[in-house]
Amino acid sequence: METIIKTIDSNDIDMDIIEEFGKMLREGKTVIFPTETVYGLGANALDEDAAAKIYTAKGRPSDNPLLVHVSDISEVDNLVENVDEKAKLLMEKFWPGPLTILFKKKSVIPDRTSGGLDTVAIRMPSDEVARRIIKAAAVPIAAPSANISGKPSPTKAEHIIEDMKGRVDAILIGGECNFGVESTIVDLSGDYPLVLRPGCVTLEMLREVLGKVEIDPSLMNKDDNIKAKAPGMKYKHYSPDAQVYIVSGDDSSRISKINELIDENSKKGLKTGVLCMSKNLDSYKAKTFDLGNNYEEAAHNLFDELIKLDKEGIDIAYAESFEEKGVGVAIMNRLKKSAGYRIIKA
Ligand code: AMP
Ligand code: MG
Secondary structure: OOOEEEEOOOOOOOHHHHHHHHHHHHOOOOEEEOOOOOOEEEEEOOOHHHHHHHHHHHOOOOOOOOEEEOOOHHHHHHOEOOOOHHHHHHHHHHOOOOEEEEEEEOOOOOHHHHOOOOEEEEEOOOOHHHHHHHHHHOOOEEOOEOOOOOOOOOOOHHHHHHHHOOOOOEEEEOOOOOOOOOOEEEEOOOOOOEEEEOOOOOHHHHHHHHOOOEEOHHHOOOOOOOOOOOHHHHOOOOOOOOEEEEEEOOHHHHHHHHHHHHHHHHHOOOOEEEEEOHHHOOOOOOEEEEOOOOHHHHHHHHHHHHHHHHHOOOOEEEEEOOOOOOOHHHHHHHHHHHOOOOEEEO
């Protein structure tokens, strides 16, 4: 398949490009575009055949539903049975932005989009390019992350061109994604709201608006007996070819533990990498991958650094652990999945 590739300046948006890409989406084509979370692989959410193309391009299991993106809150009523008070509060507070809300779907949403579920997950992105393309398409847009299934999500142009050129109709390159991890997903159908995927809208932020909010217990530890409520969370994900381990403990014991492991690995001829905060870049006897100075920067950098591990031919990577509060919950969730829940205590 030939892929049209164009670049857009998010500070000076070329509306001709927006119209061209919106039209492609409306006509059932697959289009990759930037959002504030990660790059999305979009298609018309109301068109079964278009939605099916997303699964093919990503190699995505067919029971893993797609997120639906709208350009305005007013579009939600056409897609869902009911918008309750809690959903209204969340939309007012966090939309546009990286929060996805589950609703009972209307029949206009085809099963192909909802993965056969009777619910649909909707968000309104804050990224100006994303919102304008969706508006130009004049249809809601199903758009999961634009990676091959199982791999880290793309936050930079170079990630996408390598993986997706030839698999989609068009790619629109914008800047780097601001947040860097995918949206928070919240389910309001139970006794209290449940976070099915942690993201940059944190549990603490949700609790300020809704009171009691919990996280889907299946996400915190690996337990094959507890089923994840978001079908996608059960799959292997964010996995580079390198074997990733999380190392927990205080900073100094973690540094000495990782350096011991580096020595053992190099005796076996294995190349080690360390994913660490900027302040520790010089503390390790192996190649380091810079996650930044704070949790927000780490969320922004995480997928890019995971992708770099493979580019550098790393066999084994150790990641410094994060405290599971604020954005740290989302970072640890992605890290645990990429590490297959392997945690070494220092
Ligand atoms: P992605 O589109 O790659 O960001 O992944 C979307 C995530 O949302 C996956 O983990 C899906 O399983 C989850 N998801 C989408 N729709 C629903 C739904 N109706 N109910 C539960 N989880 C959903
Ligand atoms: Mg994804």
